[in-house]
Amino acid sequence: MLVHLFRVGIRGGPVPGGTRLPLHFQTFSAVRCCRGPPGSLLLGTVAQLRSQLRARPPRPPRTPSRGPPTWRWVGGILLAPAALSGRPRLCLLALCEGAGRVPEKVLAAPSCPEPHFNWRLFWRFLSPHLLILGAAVVMALGAALVSVQIPLLLGQLVEVVARFTREQAGSFLGESRGLCTHLLLLYGLQALLTFGYLALLSRLGEHMAVDMRRTLFSSLLRQDVAFFDATKTGQLVSRLATDVQEFKSSFKLVISQGLRSSTQVVGCLVSLSLLSPRLTLLLMVATPALMGAGTLMGSALRKLSRQCQEQIARATGVADEALGNVRTVRAFAMEQWEEGRYAAELEASCCKAEQLGRGIALFQGLSNMAFNCMVLGTLFVGGSLVAGQQLKGGDLMSFLVASQTVQRSMANLSVLFGQVVRGLSAGGRVFEYMTLCSIIPLRGGACIPDEQLQGAVAFQDVSFSYPCRPGFPVLRHFTLSLSPGQTVALVGQSGGGKTTVASLLERFYDPTAGAVTLDGCDLRTLDPSWLRGHVIGFISQEPVLFGTTIMENIRFGKPDATDEEVYAAAREANAHDFICSFPDGYATVVGERGATLSGGQKQRLAIARALIKRPRVLVLDEATSALDSESEQLVQEALDRAAAGRTVLVIAHRLSTVRKAHRIVVMAQGQVCEVGTHEELLRKGGLYAELTRRQALDTPPLDSPRGPRHGLPKS
Numbered sequence: 001m002l003v004h005l006f007r008v009g010i011r012g013g014p015v016p017g018g019t020r021l022p023l024h025f026q027t028f029s030a031v032r033c034c035r036g037p038p039g040s041l042l043l044g045t046v047a048q049l050r051s052q053l054r055a056r057p058p059r060p061p062r063t064p065s066r067g068p069p070t071w072r073w074v075g076g077i078l079l080a081p082a083a084l085s086g087r088p089r090l091c092l093l094a095l096c097e098g099a100g101r102v103p104e105k106v107l108a109a110p111s112c113p114e115p116h117f118n119w120r121l122f123w124r125f126l127s128p129h130l131l132i133l134g135a136a137v138v139m140a141l142g143a144a145l146v147s148v149q150i151p152l153l154l155g156q157l158v159e160v161v162a163r164f165t166r167e168q169a170g171s172f173l174g175e176s177r178g179l180c181t182h183l184l185l186l187y188g189l190q191a192l193l194t195f196g197y198l199a200l201l202s203r204l205g206e207h208m209a210v211d212m213r214r215t216l217f218s219s220l221l222r223q224d225v226a227f228f229d230a231t232k233t234g235q236l237v238s239r240l241a242t243d244v245q246e247f248k249s250s251f252k253l254v255i256s257q258g259l260r261s262s263t264q265v266v267g268c269l270v271s272l273s274l275l276s277p278r279l280t281l282l283l284m285v286a287t288p289a290l291m292g293a294g295t296l297m298g299s300a301l302r303k304l305s306r307q308c309q310e311q312i313a314r315a316t317g318v319a320d321e322a323l324g325n326v327r328t329v330r331a332f333a334m335e336q337w338e339e340g341r342y343a344a345e346l347e348a349s350c351c352k353a354e355q356l357g358r359g360i361a362l363f364q365g366l367s368n369m370a371f372n373c374m375v376l377g378t379l380f381v382g383g384s385l386v387a388g389q390q391l392k393g394g395d396l397m398s399f400l401v402a403s404q405t406v407q408r409s410m411a412n413l414s415v416l417f418g419q420v421v422r423g424l425s426a427g428g429r430v431f432e433y434m435t436l437c438s439i440i441p442l443r444g445g446a447c448i449p450d451e452q453l454q455g456a457v458a459f460q461d462v463s464f465s466y467p468c469r470p471g472f473p474v475l476r477h478f479t480l481s482l483s484p485g486q487t488v489a490l491v492g493q494s495g496g497g498k499t500t501v502a503s504l505l506e507r508f509y510d511p512t513a514g515a516v517t518l519d520g521c522d523l524r525t526l527d528p529s530w531l532r533g534h535v536i537g538f539i540s541q542e543p544v545l546f547g548t549t550i551m552e553n554i555r556f557g558k559p560d561a562t563d564e565e566v567y568a569a570a571r572e573a574n575a576h577d578f579i580c581s582f583p584d585g586y587a588t589v590v591g592e593r594g595a596t597l598s599g600g601q602k603q604r605l606a607i608a609r610a611l612i613k614r615p616r617v618l619v620l621d622e623a624t625s626a627l628d629s630e631s632e633q634l635v636q637e638a639l640d641r642a643a644a645g646r647t648v649l650v651i652a653h654r655l656s657t658v659r660k661a662h663r664i665v666v667m668a669q670g671q672v673c674e675v676g677t678h679e680e681l682l683r684k685g686g687l688y689a690e691l692t693r694r695q696a697l698d699t700p701p702l703d704s705p706r707g708p709r710h711g712l713p714k715s
């Protein structure tokens, strides 16, 4: 660009006083809009900007940024140079992003405070890379200092050209060779330094991002189950992916452009004041006034841009809802209605975008005018200084180029301001979860030696409320004991607290009052990893498999299991035959969450996965309720086999599946209301008898496809 400027400058017309004016106004337009005519470029830029604003893809909802108001003011001040240097895209990006981003689901987003940026943690990630950072900083500063030198040398070169044109004496080549060589060397050095610091920063950024993702992931995995109850998975994934990415980009940009641009601003301002204090003074007076105007317009445009994004988010929401529920839309023949709804939202967003486009156009027009007036003023005052022999023509050229550099650098800084705010809030969100401590640790505590482990479980006067609903008691003075080798069934109305009992046994939560014990030891004194990894086998209604091979899925229960152990567990779970019927056998990849398997097959793999760790206690939470009769039979056989010799807690809705349990516990409103065998409870004629009667009415006749059911255990 500078070379281009130089070339155009050479072709400039004469100035009063015999000196040829090196530049005319168009030169500066060419500097700013070096590709294509300014008018078409302006239109192109505005069109590009508008399409960018319209096509901004929806992002996961995030909390609104709450930067201090002073920052916004500083941001506004910084925006003006972007406008003045004729870079509306940069300016608008800063406008839209600097003072807080609009969450796409603005209307639905809950307002919670933005987490603070944790500088201590940031230092922890940065400190291993200080050497690289130091080298990058030195190179960035070097590149900036080199670019401060260039305008001065260009001015000297123009001076040589002007003298040669004026006097037509001496050898132009001889006089300019040294300067040109110097300039070429500086260009080369600048390129080298730029490559160096960008490559180093890229390496540094990537390493930091990997460290941050690893730490965040491992911190998330260690959080309490209650944490996951209260936090959306999408939000966590977004922190791992988007926020780390955003923080990394901001960090790299701040170091590279921030250092470089601020050095250039300071260096060029020094050069400017050395070249001509009077012209510099003029610049210093005009700039704040234009900055003020830019700030005012900037804040209005920012508001408009936010409204525009909100409207786009609304339109996207309508489309998302309709496409996501297309079956319902089709079933109610509501296609036209949905089209109308979407069209109305689109129309509104189009109006807003047009308004924004007009605002941008006005902003661009005025900023162009302000910029050109500044150039005109500089040339007018500078020209009169040249005419009065107080300034050389070459120095005027240097002044103009250096002031261009100042404006370009300030434009970069204005964009950077937005990036800093975004980076700090993204970093704050990433660091927030790294400092969270879980209440129930993953490891630590006693383990009962295998030979002493009996598997006796007791709930002693347990009361419990979920941490996210503290005022809502789920269990009240719940007392239950499971003797080693016994099968106890928990039945009762939906929402009575059955699954909660299983969760407490797994120690996903700790009781609010009372205690859960294993062989007389309070679970809170035992090692949770040992408890979950060795003692308790959990089989739920909807088993979740990982998208890997069958072998690895079963081995998930015991990572160091041999192939033989895997086969044995699969046989025990009635899974071996169907696995062997697959062409790839145990190497079959089951697809995402086991999508390529039937419900019964998935369930049997889940049983094998639970059995491979040889648990003393088995928890079956509605393990067969989602299966058809054939699968149910196969799974039930596997469960019957697995239950033998183990303490089993069965949670069941269908009472027919637990008739043969040693004890049936009927729960209602978080309390035990009846206990006994099937026959005892029927004789009692209480809640169990009532539930059995109701289910019998719902049960299909015996010759129905569902067929007979099996109970637990085969006693």
Ligand SMILES: Nc1ncnc2c1ncn2[C@@H]1O[C@H](COP(=O)(O)OP(=O)(O)OP(=O)(O)O)[C@@H](O)[C@H]1O
Binding pocket: 229, 466, 468, 469, 474, 493, 494, 495, 496, 497, 498, 499, 500, 501
């Ligand atoms: N993670 C949770 N956070 C807050 N409350 C919960 C949570 N899980 C369950 N609850 C509430 O606890 C109560 C008991 O739920 P639980 O799942 O233990 O009942 P359940 O007897 O197993 O029900 P169902 O038979 O329908 O599965 C319900 O009122 C439920 O809304």
